[in-house]
Amino acid sequence: MARIPAAERRAALVEAALRVVSRRGIAQATTRAIVAEAGMSLASFHYAFDSRDELIDELITTVVAREQQAVLPDELDGHDLREMLEAGLLRYFDHLRADPEHEQAMLELTQYALRSPDRHPLAVAQYARYAELAARSLAAAAELTGVVWRTPVEQVARVLIAFTDGLTLTWLVARDDDDARAVAHAAADALSRMADPR
Amino acid sequence: MARIPAAERRAALVEAALRVVSRRGIAQATTRAIVAEAGMSLASFHYAFDSRDELIDELITTVVAREQQAVLPDELDGHDLREMLEAGLLRYFDHLRADPEHEQAMLELTQYALRSPDRHPLAVAQYARYAELAARSLAAAAELTGVVWRTPVEQVARVLIAFTDGLTLTWLVARDDDDARAVAHAAADALSRMADPR
DNA sequence: ATGCGACTGGGACAGTCGTCCCACTTCGTC
DNA sequence: GACGAAGTGGGACGACTGTCCCAGTCGCAT
Structure with a gap:
C-alpha cells in the first residue's frame, strides 16, 4: 500500500x-x-x-457540509413564487432520483445520530444547516418575485425541510414519481401561500 | 418460568x-x-x-396493523375542510408527542425493511396501509364538508402521508412544537386546496 | 548515509452476535 | 400412573465485531 x-x-x-x-x-x-x-x-x-464512532461523526459533518450545493438551486426560475418553489422542489426530486441511495444514507445517518445523546446534537446541527440554506433560498425567491413572508423566513424554511423529508421518505418506499410530483406541487402551493404581495 | x-x-x-x-x-x-x-x-x-428475522417481520406486520386506530381520528371536527384536516394533523401530532419513541421505532423499522430485497415489500405494504386509512378519512372529510377531491383521493392520501412523515421526522430531530404546528397548518392548507366545492 | 518519526501489515484479543443442542420438566391423554 | 408431546434452561458453537499490538518499512531532514 x-x-x-x-x-x-x-x-x-x-x-x-x-x-x-x-x-x-x-x-x-x-x-x-x-x-x-x-x-x-x-x-x-x-x-x-481513534474509533469507528469518530469516523461516523466525521462522516455526518462532512456530508452535511457538502449537501449545501446539491440541494440549493444556484439559479431560481419560474414566473411567480409558486412556480419557483415547485421548480426548486422538482429539482430536488431529480437529485433524489439520480442518487436515491445517498438520500437514504442521509436519513439513516440522521436516525443513527438521534439514538445516542452524544450524537443528537449532530442531527440537530444537520437540520439547522438545511434550514439555514433553505431560508436563504426562500428569502431570495421572495425578493425576486416581490413578495414578503408573513411568518419569519426561518420557520417557512423548516416547513420546507419537513415537506422535503416527507417527499424523500415516501418516494424511497413507494418509488412512485407521480405521487412525488403531487407532493411537490402541494408543498409549493402551501409554501407560496405563506407569503403576501409586497 | x-x-x-x-x-x-x-x-x-x-x-x-x-x-x-x-x-x-x-x-x-x-x-x-x-x-x-x-x-x-x-x-x-x-x-x-425460527430466527430473529422472522420475529422482526412479524413485528412490522403486527405494528402496522395496530397503527390503524391510533392515527385515524374516530370523529372528524372542524367547520370546513381545512380546519378538519388541520385538526386531524394536530391530533396526530399529539399522538407523536405522547409517544415519540414509538414513531421513531416505526421509522426505523421502515428503513430496516427498505434495506433488504426480501423485506422491501413489507415497507411498501406498510405505506399502502397508511394510505388506505388516510384515503378513507379524506373521503369522509370531503363528504362531511360537501366538497369533492380534484385528484383521486388515493393520491391525496399519499400526499398526506408524505406530509405526516415530514412532520414526524422534523419534530423528532428538532422537537420544536411551533415548527410542527406550522407544518400541520401549511399541510392542511395545501390539502384542502386539492378539493373543489361540490 | 543514517537516524527518527510517520506509516503499514498481519495477527490477535475479548466481547457480542444468532443459532443450536441436549438433558430436563411439565402437561394433557389414555 | 405411564407416556409422548410440548415447553424450558443453560451452556456451547462459530462467526463477526471494534480495537489493539508489534515488528517491520518507508521517506525525509540532517
Whole structure:
C-alpha cells in the first residue's frame, strides 16, 4: 500500500464509509467493510481514527457540509413564487432520483445520530444547516418575485425541510414519481401561500 | 418460568421487541435483549421463532396493523375542510408527542425493511396501509364538508402521508412544537386546496 | 548515509452476535 | 400412573465485531 499521510487517509476513509453506508446501510458499515472499500488495512483505519464512532461523526459533518450545493438551486426560475418553489422542489426530486441511495444514507445517518445523546446534537446541527440554506433560498425567491413572508423566513424554511423529508421518505418506499410530483406541487402551493404581495 | 404455549410466546416476544426497538433502536434489539425484556430464556425464543428475522417481520406486520386506530381520528371536527384536516394533523401530532419513541421505532423499522430485497415489500405494504386509512378519512372529510377531491383521493392520501412523515421526522430531530404546528397548518392548507366545492 | 518519526501489515484479543443442542420438566391423554 | 408431546434452561458453537499490538518499512531532514 502506498504511503499516505493520515489526513488524506481520513478523507479517503470517510468517502469509502459513505459509499458503504449508501450501498449497504449503516449497520453493515463495519470497520472491515470500510477499509475493504478504501482498499487499506485495519491498522490504517485506527491510525487515522481513534474509533469507528469518530469516523461516523466525521462522516455526518462532512456530508452535511457538502449537501449545501446539491440541494440549493444556484439559479431560481419560474414566473411567480409558486412556480419557483415547485421548480426548486422538482429539482430536488431529480437529485433524489439520480442518487436515491445517498438520500437514504442521509436519513439513516440522521436516525443513527438521534439514538445516542452524544450524537443528537449532530442531527440537530444537520437540520439547522438545511434550514439555514433553505431560508436563504426562500428569502431570495421572495425578493425576486416581490413578495414578503408573513411568518419569519426561518420557520417557512423548516416547513420546507419537513415537506422535503416527507417527499424523500415516501418516494424511497413507494418509488412512485407521480405521487412525488403531487407532493411537490402541494408543498409549493402551501409554501407560496405563506407569503403576501409586497 | 411458567409454561406458555408457543403462540402466546410469539405475541409476548413481539411486544417485548417493540419495547426494545422503541427504547434502544433496532440495532440494539438483539435476541438476548428481547428475551431479557420478555423475561424468558434464549431457548424459548428459538422455540417460538425460527430466527430473529422472522420475529422482526412479524413485528412490522403486527405494528402496522395496530397503527390503524391510533392515527385515524374516530370523529372528524372542524367547520370546513381545512380546519378538519388541520385538526386531524394536530391530533396526530399529539399522538407523536405522547409517544415519540414509538414513531421513531416505526421509522426505523421502515428503513430496516427498505434495506433488504426480501423485506422491501413489507415497507411498501406498510405505506399502502397508511394510505388506505388516510384515503378513507379524506373521503369522509370531503363528504362531511360537501366538497369533492380534484385528484383521486388515493393520491391525496399519499400526499398526506408524505406530509405526516415530514412532520414526524422534523419534530423528532428538532422537537420544536411551533415548527410542527406550522407544518400541520401549511399541510392542511395545501390539502384542502386539492378539493373543489361540490 | 543514517537516524527518527510517520506509516503499514498481519495477527490477535475479548466481547457480542444468532443459532443450536441436549438433558430436563411439565402437561394433557389414555 | 405411564407416556409422548410440548415447553424450558443453560451452556456451547462459530462467526463477526471494534480495537489493539508489534515488528517491520518507508521517506525525509540532517
